[in-house]
Amino acid sequence: MSLYYGSLYWPATWPNPPRYPSLSGTDRCKALVIGGGMSGSLCGLLLARSGIDAVLIEQNEVASGSSLANTGLIQYSNDIMLSHLAEQIGERNAVLFYKECKDAVLHLARIAETLPRDVGFKLRSSLYMASSKDDVAALRREYEMLDRFGFGAEWWDGRRIEENFPFRREAAIVTRGDAEMNPYRFVHAVVEEAAKQGLRVYEKTPMLSVQGERGRFVVRAGRGEIRADNLVYAVGYTPEAAGSALFAARLNRSYAMATKPLEGLSEWHQRFLLWETSRPYLYARTTEDGRIVAGGLDEPLRRPVLSDSELRQRTLRLRSDIGQLFPGLEPEPEYEWCATFGESADNLPWLGEDPRRPGTFYALGYGGNGTVYGAIAARLIRDSLIGEKSPVAPIVRPDRPIPIASAAAARARRLAKSGR
Template sequence: MKELYTGNLYWPETLDSAREFEPLRQHKKTQVAVIGGGISGTICASVFINSGLSVLMAERGQVSGGSTLANTGLLQFSNDIMLCDLIDQIGERDAKTFYRACRDAIHLIEQAAESLAADVGFRRRSSLFYASTEQHLPKLKKEYEALKACGFDVEYWPPEEIEKHFPFRKPGAIVTHGDAELNPFQFVIGLVNAAAQAGLEIYEQTDIVAHDTLPSGIHLLRTSDGYVIEAEHVVYAVGYEPEELRGKLIKAEMSRSFALVTGIQNSLQSWHKHFLVWETARPYLYMRTTHDGRVIVGGLDEHIEQPLQSGKQRLKRSEELHGKLKALFPELQAPIEYEWSATFGESCDNLPFIGADPAWKNVYYCLGYGGNGTVYSMLAAHIVRDLICGDKHPLTDIVKLDRKSLTNA
């Protein structure tokens, strides 16, 4: 099993216990088999089961035990690729369709969170996207105009306005309204419990080691224990490229990032309305607050796939992130309490891989690839649900695995 993170994670500390599910111990038949029990698989399975499909979810480890634990829980409709750049890349109509769908996905996540019995930390937030240098200002203003023209609720703040609301001054910033934050671990556990009550079959410690297709089109998934799942449709929601694709994703790049969570701060009064904060520099610094008064900071991305093993070197990165936080918010003095390094993937066109396998009927992929993993997971659930039901989602051609923007990038 590929190691997805190293370090001391925060989210597991926010929940006393999670329900455990038995491994698969018999042959099964289902309409849809979802492989993967992280945030992508769980959102997909939840949407599918609530759409009237019969669904089985198989997770080789524990539900929410992979990349979900290293997710920092920022939900934004803005992407790693700016709207103005995406317009140049795929055209104005498709770029605006994609950005609006990301905004709508946050609303769908909100609906899902509010339907759960427990509070999973969903809070509506605005974001401050600031220019890291004066040189970035023209591009930032261009992005503001593109977002405004697309109908988003945005503001442009000059240096004086930033300084009025925060204890730092930057050349300029876009404020986007309609973003949110979430406890991803609690969200997945809540969704799993609700979906199980709705009829979702969930099996942990169930590793799919073979996938064959009968002439009839039925898919046979064999587990490492020798049991077989017969499924009409198979959805791979395994985070990043599974063996079944065998290197078919074009120029997908794996990297690692770093994150920390501080202790509880004495005061967060200087943090205007708990905005999500990020910047134009690449790799970018990003940060948010938590409901109990902590700060989560992430960044320092490196083009190395494996998360950093050395605790000493990880702490060095964490201290660098902590220093960047204190440079912006000097009064925040609570120390680092949690820190980790995690693997993440990027596609060459900065869009996720979602949709049908071009050469394998009724096989689908929900692979995030990018900074908006949770938002992409909700998009994926609805795109694939529509494909299974014989409908076509507006994003199908934009994010499909054989899209033109991959070969043009």
């Protein structure tokens, strides 16, 4: 089943990316990465740079799955606020996880600096807006916790927002140290660099079967076979491909558009990334060539829409939402798409080794921060393979218990905000 429907912007920015052969015959490696998207590419690069003999296989082409539909907003704040996450997993663990996310953004920046191609990576600030007066108190608690633990957030009241933008909101948090990128170019450039570092990459090589155990995995893939000591499942929003019952993922669909290049973006203060407290929420960014990329309108359905008319209805709503924020602009959509995305019940990714299947690792960055989670996964898995422990590993481990009460409360908050 396709993960998206519509016309996608990012492939137009690199029409002829590098291509890789299909597997035919046999190969042998210490770590086999299954999946050539954001998480798989980051894992492959870090393993190769760490001197770990690794292979990456992709059933289609590199960056052909959800990476195509990624809108390229890179933020350390999560869909679940730090203050709400603290209620769920404890203050210490929540702060540790948020700090890991913030450090992952800087790690992505360092990777981007080492790539031989421009991937549109720029550090940005984010404006997290209260969607209504009812959200201000919770937003203020979030700011106070971010401030108390040294995240460097700022509190903007309605007057300050209005001084910097052509719209007004009751309040907002400004976070520093977020980023934007071209996710399609980034994934391709990461894989290209990893291949130079020794990663062997096979496209059009689907995983057909897995047998054996740690140190003796035998994987039938495409027209060949790979023997691996360890497996890394970076299979994106197809959790069934990981072959585990651990992942009770919620697969939804979301909508996005990219406008034609615009003049007059001077009203967009410092090209901030924009998002809001409502669930589902509107989010928006700009691009190097003066476009607006906006998304939202999430729906609890896995399959993307299947008709242009359905898609256009949502695109017009996104256009209207942007028009209300920036009445001086006339955003004209040039690209529009609907895509699948995944969430976990506790709003955390599944990263690390499966204790019931030694040697089997997961890099499943479910949630609104998939790129950030991919960077965390790469370091966590690399550390495990070289015998080091990541302090965040217990928080995101695949077999972690998900407190029913906490998950239900989080879901209730989302439903209340979305009106469902």
